[in-house]
Amino acid sequence: MKREYLEKIRNSSAYPTLRGFATFFSVIGYLLAALVTVAGFASNGVGGGLVGIAVAVVIVLLTRLAKESALLLADLADAALDIGSRGLLDTPAKQPTAVSRGGENLKCPDCGHLNEGFAYKCAKCQKALLAVT
Numbered sequence: 001m002k003r004e005y006l007e008k009i010r011n012s013s014a015y016p017t018l019r020g021f022a023t024f025f026s027v028i029g030y031l032l033a034a035l036v037t038v039a040g041f042a043s044n045g046v047g048g049g050l051v052g053i054a055v056a057v058v059i060v061l062l063t064r065l066a067k068e069s070a071l072l073l074a075d076l077a078d079a080a081l082d083i084g085s086r087g088l089l090d091t092p093a094k095q096p097t098a099v100s101r102g103g104e105n106l107k108c109p110d111c112g113h114l115n116e117g118f119a120y121k122c123a124k125c126q127k128a129l130l131a132v133t
Helices: 002-011 016-085
Strands: 096-098 130-132
Touching: 002 016
Parallel strands: none
Antiparallel strands: 096 130
């Protein structure tokens, strides 16, 4: 389910340029890693080749990390746009309403004062007596 959703938002991305740059620079990074390996073997034989391979592995790992990070940012932005376009973010937030419905005495949680009747604020400390319902 997650893979299908990820493929869906990647195929209809609002950020194709970012995705293209990530792919382009990852190819450059992989080519650089290959070049470092060949240069290591060409310059110092087997010892240089082993150093070249080690450096190439680091370059490949960093390239992969950078590409995944860029795609992650684009995926997050695309997912947020997808959710917003479906109207899930348009639901109104719950509004605070008075805890006291009228007639009952309500104890203030901050100062302990017993407020009488319909109260929005504590009569003693003036703190709001509100709760989200």
